[in-house]
Amino acid sequence: MTAQGPEAAITAWLATQHDAMLAELERMVNTDGGSYDKEGVDKVGAQVREFMTRHGIPVETIPGDRFGDCLRATVEGGDPTANSGNNRQNIVLMGHRDTVFPKGEPDRRPFTIKDGIASGPGVCDMKAGLVLNMFILAAFAKHGGAPGPLVGLFTGDEEIGSPEGRPVIEAEARRARVVFNSEPGRPSGAVVTGRKGGVFMVVEIEGRAAHSGGNFEAGISAIGELAQKIVAVHALTDLSRGITLNVGLVSGGQSVNTVAPSGQMQIDFRYVTPEDRDEIMGKIHEIVGKSFVPGTRAAMTIRGEFLPLTQSPSSAKLFEAYVAAAADSGLTVTGEFAGGCADSGFTAAVGAPTICAVGPVGGKAHSPEEYLDVATMVPRAQAMARAILRLDQSGL
Incomplete structure (x- = not known):
């Protein structure tokens, strides 16, 4: 032309x-x-x-x-x-x-x-x-x-x-x-x-501090809880559907000789359809609400989201x-x-x-x-x- x-x-x-x-x-x-x-x-x-x-x-x-x-x-x-x-x-x-x-x-x-x-x-x-x-x-x-x-x-x-x-x-x-x-x-x-759409989340985990040698049994490890939550979140990845979960940042603990009183993970979730979002977000909420280590508590905040x-x-x-x-x-x-x-x-x-x-x-x-x-x-x-x-x- x-x-x-x-x-x-x-x-x-x-x-x-x-x-x-x-x-x-x-x-x-x-x-x-x-x-x-x-x-x-x-x-x-x-x-x-x-x-x-x-x-x-x-x-x-x-x-x-x-x-x-x-x-x-x-x-x-x-x-x-x-x-x-x-x-x-x-x-x-x-x-x-x-x-x-x-x-x-x-x-x-x-x-x-x-x-x-x-x-x-x-x-x-x-x-x-x-x-x-x-x-x-x-x-x-x-x-x-x-x-x-x-x-x-x-x-x-x-x-x-x-x-x-x-x-x-x-x-x-x-x-x-x-x-x-x-x-x-x-x-x-x-x-x-x-x-893809994306959801970016932070999960805060609360445990209880205790001396890791002298009073170990009194502690409740937020890092132990964090580890199991990470495994559960990553297990939601389904590459055949274009669904990925990535815990890209983690932090926690007080000192090497203290049972960890706190922990944090940040999750990147990518998906293709709105239905995928609803399904996986429901499962993430279940993981956050479940205590793998008895006595821990967790809360999640969505920091950002793309459609x-x-x-x-x-x-x-x-x-x-x-x-x-x-x-x-x-x-x-x-x-x-x-x-x-x-x-x-x-x-x-x-x-x-x-x-x-x-x-x-x-x-x-x-x-x-x-x-x-x-x-x-x-x-x-x-x-x-x-x-x-x-x-x-x-x-x-």
């Missing part, structure tokens, strides 16, 4: 922005921004706001009490006199500013590029996706042509389950025409059409539209299912047609080996811009 009008102008402008994109990405990666570092996450937000201001794009701040603020940037599009229909529903470009890394990580591992591969904390998950969204919004602000209002939603707490971002995301999704979540493209270049991303018929149509748009950007794109969770599950759950992992291609997220293929920045931006411009003809 030969691009004309706004499509030709937007894709041509994006083709000139490679170096500018990398400059924004370098600054962003070199800014601290772990989920619990509100100051750092909001500093990344300030960079987003500065960029939008330079391009004449208004930005609304939705304050976060404990975590990074949500930013909502808007670019007008479509027919402003229309009162109903898809023409006035928002086209949402979504991404999170927080990372999983501790404070000071950018100083230890600053942004670098070698042989076309960029590295640094959060370089693909998902600061490159934020930069992509920023430049797409700027392209439409500069050249027009959007078939409806564009909303760039930049949240601040996704890596811990979006405790404050979730209601903002869900409210936006309920009035969305479509949602593009710019998590990193898969190493294969694929986008994500389905994701699964499932592909509805409208989301499948959006995927097909994106694949066609990507092909005109020189990309061959397929869809994959991912075990990782993302905010796209929240948007899909409230009925918004959603596609995930449309950001630049990268891999090994959450590790020192995290990387980004910088050559994918512009083509992936062009692919999303084309998909947006063709929403009407795609029947979305």
Whole structure:
């Protein structure tokens, strides 16, 4: 297909922005921004706001009490006199500013590029996706042509389950025409059409302290209870159904010569369908409520939760539209299912047609080996811009 009008102008402008994109990405990666570092996450937000201001794009701040603020940037599009229909529903470009890394990580591992591969904390998950969204919004602000209002939603707490971002995301999704979540493209270049849901829990166990030599029989070991609960929780894993349970953090005890009065485990539970969640959560509650070591007590708190991303018929149509748009950007794109969770599950759950992992291609997220293929920045931006411009003809 030969691009004309706004499509030709937007894709041509994006083709000139490679170096500018990398400059924004370098600054962003070199800014601290772990989920619990509100100051750092909001500093990344300030960079987003500065960029939008330079391009004449208004930005609304939705304050976060404990975590990074949500930013909502808007670019007008479509027919402003229309009162109903898809023409006035928002086209949402979504991404999170927080990372999983501790404070000071950018100083230890600053942004670098070698042989076309960029590295640094959060370089693909998902600061490159934020930069992509920023430049797409700027392209439409500069050249027009959007078939409806564009909303760039930049949240601040996704890596811990979006405790404050979730209601903002869900409210936006309920009035969305479509949602593009710019998590990193898969190493294969694929986008994500389905994701697991996840529940993140902490279990606190109470026993009774006693001297392990002189008064052993008076003690009640919270660590003994913890050990048996871990075995029982792990036994719920069913790989054939995509169900995994991982006790990833444990702690407890007072001293080596004291029967442990306390213990803690943190559980990561991943699942595919809502029915799986209900079944396994019921079994976890049974394990928590049972005392394997008589006299112990336990309590569980859910610290965070993601919903699964499932592909509805409208989301499948959006995927097909994106694949066609990507092909005109020189990309061959397929869809994959991912075990990782993302905010796209929240948007899909409230009925918004959603596609995930449309950001630049990268891999090994959450590790020192995290990387980004910088050559994918512009083509992936062009692919999303084309998909947006063709929403009407795609029947979305």
